[in-house]
Amino acid sequence: MKKQAAYAAFVVLLLAAAAYAAFFIAPTDARQGVVYRIIFLHVPCAETGLLSFFVCFVGNVAYVLKRDAKWDWLGVSAAEVGLAFTTACLVTGPIWAKPVWGIWWTWDARLTSTAVLWLLYVAYLLLRSLIEEPERRALLSALFGIFAFIDVPLVFGSIRWWRTQHPQPVIMGGPGSGLDPTMKAVLFFCWAPMLALMVLLMQSRYRLEAMRGDLDVVRREMETA
Amino acid sequence: MGLGLLSNTLVLLGKELRTELRSRELLTTTVIFILLVMVLFSFTFDPSSSEARRFGAGLLWLAFLFAASLMLQPCFLREQTNDTLSALRLAVSDPFAILLAKLAANTLFLLATELLMLPVFAVLYNVPVFPVFGQLLLVFFLGSLGVSVAGTALSAISAQARMRELLLPLLLLPLLTPVLVASTQVTAGLLDVQPFVQWKGVGFLAVFDLVFLTALWLFGEYLLEE
16 A cells, blocks of 8 residues: 555656746747647647556457456456547647647547547446446456457548648658657656656556455355255 | 357348347338438428538438437347346357347348438438448448448447437447448538549448458457357
8 A cells, every 4th residue: 555655756857847848848839839738738648548458458359368367357447548548638638739720529530530539438337337247247247348449540541541631740651740849848858747647547447346256255255055 | 150150140141130120120210310410401401402412421420320229239138138148148159259240230221221221311411322322332231331330339238228219329429430420421422413432431331341341350350248
């Protein structure tokens, strides 16, 4: 428990350092002004969310093959944490888009895929809440999680090919795009606290799920006794 | 395995088709549902021929997708209420045959309703479809196969949960986004004044079908565990 508290304090410090870097070290964008600084929250959230969903997928596959409840706990923890980061990403996106693009939302590949991804993992959690028996819940939600994750590249591909009428992304968007080196460094640095936060949240959520699992076993033993 | 799987699948497919053709409940309700959506849709935009060319493809595929999410409900539920799934599992050597038969039946049902409704759509919205009938058939087949593969898997999942009637569309529809996008694009090209085939979309649908068929083949047996 002490270790956990120390780690949480470390995460808070990292977050504070990242906020400092985002506000005071990164230069103000020549065209977008101050509002662009939200990318230091938005981009790391998006990437951390995707990473969490990947962890969820790993947990799902491992559960189906090994049938150890631990993998199920990992799966649900990662899905919830991923959903939290993706929600943050979906909220910060429009806040940036309104002053820069003049619109809150556009149906381009990244936005739309993220929204579909969000819906898929909401469905995953909903499915879990609608199955009582723990083993059945673990297996069926793991299978759905696998199908959902396989779907992600297909969703992205389909929308990117047919639905995007929109400027190329600034980062990794081909020639002419790119970030100022300081901005890039700050952006990478801002990813660290998000990853650390992801680990912290997943750990706590995993512990909670493990306790629930144990409680469930005791309850069932009492019922049969 | 190969031949056994095929013959098992064919026998089971025969059973699915017989069950449906005896009552025709599924086909009738699905056809009426699609018709209803088509009629209601006409109130949401100006249903002239040129507008219908723009919105028709999306209208058709949304109607098909919603209809499918309702049609796929009883697919496993029927086995569950009659407690016949374990008998089926005992009867076949490879449980994949059960899934394969169900998804083949669902594809056929869906395709049949789509083909029934296509002339109605053509008449109601004044869009000629017969010159491109062959190409439309291809898109309808690939799209329906994708819907059925994913839908059969998810109907096996949702049948074991509470609120299953509401749950299946919630699980299925976001998963089918790629099918909706690709089939709508290809169909829109075919309904154009100068019809053309978007082979990229056709290929994409084939890839979707293949990916989900493989996933079903790999993980399908776990879906049927009791």
